[in-house]
Amino acid sequence: MNASAWRDPSVLVAHTAMAEQLLPHLEPLVTARRAAFLDDLPRSELAEVEVLVGHHFPERSLARLPGLRWLHLTGTGTDHLAAAGLAPGTLVTNSARVPVEPVAEYALSALLMLLKEFPTLTARPQRRAWHTSTATLLSGSTVLVVGAGRIGRAVIRKATALGARCIAVNRTGEREVPGADRTVGAGRLAEVATSADHLVCCLPATAGTRRLVDGKVLAALRPGAALVNVGRAATVDGDALRRALETGALRGALLDVHDIEPLPADDPRWHTPGLVVSPHCAFAFPGEPAAVARVFHDNLTDLRVGRTPRDTVPVDLRPG
Structure with a gap:
């Protein structure tokens, strides 16, 4: 995919806790943005999503996004993505440097x-x-x-x-x-x-x-x-x-x-x-949404100039 294809992608933010805080920080570089659960959107809108920003996705949920080209994780773990139905070849980046x-x-x-x-x-x-x-x-x-x-x-x-x-x-x-x-x-x-x-x-x-x-x-x-x-x-x-x-x-x-x-x-x-x-909160701090947005911006900038995104992670999509 050439760099020009990333000028104005359709971005969906699907995060139960962080979406509303994250969206304002994404605005400088993306124009199409929504905050929603995947289940909240009709099939026609899901088909338009090219970039997904989120954390954890239920079983087979990502299979509902036929146009997905890039998944940016607000966290670090990728072990759930095979069960979530991520298509092989999808670009995956994460926010591992934030926490x-x-x-x-x-x-x-x-x-x-x-x-x-x-x-x-x-x-x-x-x-x-x-x-x-x-x-x-x-x-x-x-x-x-x-x-x-x-x-x-x-x-x-x-x-x-x-x-x-x-x-x-x-x-x-x-x-x-x-x-x-x-x-x-x-x-x-x-x-x-x-x-x-x-x-x-x-x-x-x-x-x-x-x-x-x-x-x-x-x-x-x-x-x-x-x-x-x-x-x-x-x-x-x-x-x-x-x-x-x-x-x-x-x-x-x-x-x-x-x-x-x-x-x-x-x-x-x-x-x-x-x-x-402890209720899985070790990662939390007030500046987390802004920091996640900076990581997203870094990787989008890389894509727009034709570089491999700096936070690209390999994903094992083999069952089990």
Whole structure:
């Protein structure tokens, strides 16, 4: 597709929470824009959509857009797009650079909260003997950062600034991660977990990362370890985590991601000892819509001058 084809595309913003905030920031570069759920539009209007901006799409919903040429994701994950019916060859970009600092800050805040006993201090009733605490230090500890992409590297920068040592885990371990004491491949995760006081998971959901943090890894962590997951829910074995918390093998855990969202009121995770349920909000900050719009603008500018969009991501559309 030549650059001139992107001068005035038909753009649909379909985002339950961000659409109205996002639209004003898109106006300088696009003229055709609407905010709607896909189900709100008749087939004739859906057929006109060339560019879609959104986050998560129900099963087969994207198959209703026969003219779609470009999908820009306001978030990062692409693992749902095959089921959503995305056509092969569709350009996909994401906003992965937007949540890096917010999520890294959230992850580090969560880790500090667990180490300083905030969940039990703020519980009701909270009376306990004065001057009693089992709080521990982040400084001097070793944090295992599983998933050393943009967010994982930001976690490492922040944790080391507070005096922690970090072990970075990436796919192969062949490329050293700046700031980490050492870098290892995912195949050595259980081995290096024996050297870790705490674990922060920042993994994407892929066939290779499903339940990568399993019972063997959790059992290998040092006694009193805390776990934080700001990656994808499927990357941590939920049953193994629950057992580790119930037996006291782990100090505590915070999950910002869940296999079912919102988490049902009767889900046992609400009552798992030591588990803090966070409502998938690590990415949030006031400037998020404007930042997402800037990423969209960058990629549209690339298209208009004939460059490959800088935030293009590969998508696996194989079933399952």
